[in-house]
Amino acid sequence: LIWFGFDFNGTGDYRLERQYKKQRTKKLSKPVNARLIAGIVSDATGPLPGANVVVNGTERGVQTDVDGYYEIEAAPGEELTFSFVGMYENTIAVGTEKKVDVTLDQGATLNEVVVEGYSGATKKKASIAQTTVEITQEDDNVFLALSGTAAGIDVRRDQAGNAINVVLRGVSSMSGSSNPLYVVDGVIMSSADVAHLSASDLQSASLIKGISAVALYGSKASNGVFVITTKKAVEELSVVKLRKDMSETAFFFPNLKVGADGKLALNFTSPEALTQWKLRLFAHNQKAATGYLERLVTTQKDLMITPNFPRFFREKDSITISCKISNLTAAAKSGSAILQLSDAVTMLSVDAAAMNAENIRQFNVPAFKSATVSWKIAIPEAIQGMQYKIAAKSGNFSDGEENIIPVLANDILVTESIPIWVRDKSKKQYTFENLRSSSSPTLRNHQLTLEYTSNPTWFAIESLPYLMEYFAMAELEEQKAIPSDAVFLPGHSGDFLGGSY
Numbered sequence: 001l002i003w004f005g006f007d008f009n010g011t012g013d014y015r016l017e018r019q020y021k022k023q024r025t026k027k028l029s030k031p032v033n034a035r036l037i038a039g040i041v042s043d044a045t046g047p048l049p050g051a052n053v054v055v056n057g058t059e060r061g062v063q064t065d066v067d068g069y070y071e072i073e074a075a076p077g078e079e080l081t082f083s084f085v086g087m088y089e090n091t092i093a094v095g096t097e098k099k100v101d102v103t104l105d106q107g108a109t110l111n112e113v114v115v116e117g118y119s120g121a122t123k124k125k126a127s128i129a130q131t132t133v134e135i136t137q138e139d140d141n142v143f144l145a146l147s148g149t150a151a152g153i154d155v156r157r158d159q160a161g162n163a164i165n166v167v168l169r170g171v172s173s174m175s176g177s178s179n180p181l182y183v184v185d186g187v188i189m190s191s192a193d194v195a196h197l198s199a200s201d202l203q204s205a206s207l208i209k210g211i212s213a214v215a216l217y218g219s220k221a222s223n224g225v226f227v228i229t230t231k232k233a234v235e236e237l238s239v240v241k242l243r244k245d246m247s248e249t250a251f252f253f254p255n256l257k258v259g260a261d262g263k264l265a266l267n268f269t270s271p272e273a274l275t276q277w278k279l280r281l282f283a284h285n286q287k288a289a290t291g292y293l294e295r296l297v298t299t300q301k302d303l304m305i306t307p308n309f310p311r312f313f314r315e316k317d318s319i320t321i322s323c324k325i326s327n328l329t330a331a332a333k334s335g336s337a338i339l340q341l342s343d344a345v346t347m348l349s350v351d352a353a354a355m356n357a358e359n360i361r362q363f364n365v366p367a368f369k370s371a372t373v374s375w376k377i378a379i380p381e382a383i384q385g386m387q388y389k390i391a392a393k394s395g396n397f398s399d400g401e402e403n404i405i406p407v408l409a410n411d412i413l414v415t416e417s418i419p420i421w422v423r424d425k426s427k428k429q430y431t432f433e434n435l436r437s438s439s440s441p442t443l444r445n446h447q448l449t450l451e452y453t454s455n456p457t458w459f460a461i462e463s464l465p466y467l468m469e470y471f472a473m474a475e476l477e478e479q480k481a482i483p484s485d486a487v488f489l490p491g492h493s494g495d496f497l498g499g500s501y
Contacts, residue, residue, distance in 0.1 A: 411444065
């Protein structure tokens with residue numbers, strides 16, 4: 001383990017840590033034609049130790065040593081990004097050269113840095129600090145609707161006095177610009193494009209500032225990010241294609257195709273559950289030669305929503321439904337998620353009865369990470385099953401799921417039966433005393449059943465087989481009670497010798 005950088009003595013050896021990072025980079029997936037590229041990263045004064053060298057769009061990256069030297073594997077056509085704190089980034093396309101030396105230029109000087117918000121990550125689950133902006137529609141201008149509803153938002157106007165942008169007080173940028181970033185329905189837009197929107201088009205908006213914004217969208221979000229959801233995006237959530245086939249096993253008829261290279265291609269349709277499957281293939285020919293193959297196959301999408309529903313509900317329960325939204329793309333995603341509930345029998349909406357009237361949630365997911373959204377619902381009474389439809393959408397990426405969950409009743413069925421004898425031309429009144437005298441506050445009448453027969457003799461005849469079996473079993477049990485070694489004395493009823501019970 002020490003070879004890979006783990007030292008239980010806690011020495012903190014820089015050489016071991018660097019060796020571990022080097023070994024980890026080698027294990028990451030890379031193109032087949034990747035080759036070793038080396039060089040020195042420096043600035044105007046000399047080599048830069050600790051500079052970052054990353055292959056764009058991947059997790060492969062290294063840091064320069066004390067002499068500014070680096071080694072990394074990359075393929076022609078990929079791009080290397082060189083960065084260092086306080087320096088401008090430099091991106092170079094990989095060609096045929098094996099040695100690439102880079103000089104970074106000094107960046108802009110910061111007089112003051114204001115850090116607001118936070119962004120924490122555990123494994124691949126991100127937490128983003130954001131402020132919800134209340135939308136006002138006194139003026140149809142979208143910038144006026146966003147201004148004044150959260151602390152530190154000012155309106156920028158043109159010479160004619162028209163609102164053309166908003167700025168956040170207390171932010172500074174290396175590029176000298178103070179314009180925030182706008183993300184509308186998961187798509188990055190300029191302030192000119194946002195100006196075409198009206199306040200009546202907005203469903204909700206949230207403001208992300210500081211390090212949280214930079215963690216999501218990079219340096220271009222250093223002045224803050226307005227994440228805007230329009231009413232049109234909410235309507236599009238209802239038409240997202242939902243996954244319905246959640247079978248745990250996939251059977252298919254083999255349709256084998258052999259290519260010109262002799263490799264076998266196999267196509268089949270899997271269930272729509274986003275999970276990992278164990279693929280097992282067994283083949284044989286006419287000569288009884290056999291072959292077996294076992295592989296793990298993963299079904300996934302670029303944007304996935306994974307709800308955590310129980311196997312069943314109970315009436316009157318209150319439960320929080322948590323969902324994980326995973327982003328497998330190289331760019332941050334912002335969008336909306338919706339949960340719709342309906343009666344599985346009548347297919348009528350039960351959102352109001354389930355306290356799910358406000359069923360839309362906003363989410364922001366960094367690249368290659370995940371975030372959670374949740375709904376707190378109450379299970380209504382008098383339904384046998386609940387159908388849920390859950391969907392998430394960000395720009396052109398969407399995912400959804402539909403399924404039915406049974407609802408179990410909390411009541412216990414209590415039945416009372418009484419015989420009713422009514423002769424011809426007579427009238428009698430009967431009372432279910434046990435049910436009538438019950439003081440349970442949750443008692444609810446469920447069903448009343450009346451069985452009528454004009455010839456009750458048939459009930460006696462139908463019960464004869466049961467009575468015969470009952471008395472036969474009783475006689476058999478009585479015989480078992482008499483010991484097999486008992487000897488009865490004649491003339492003395494009930495006397496016996498040598499027996500014991």
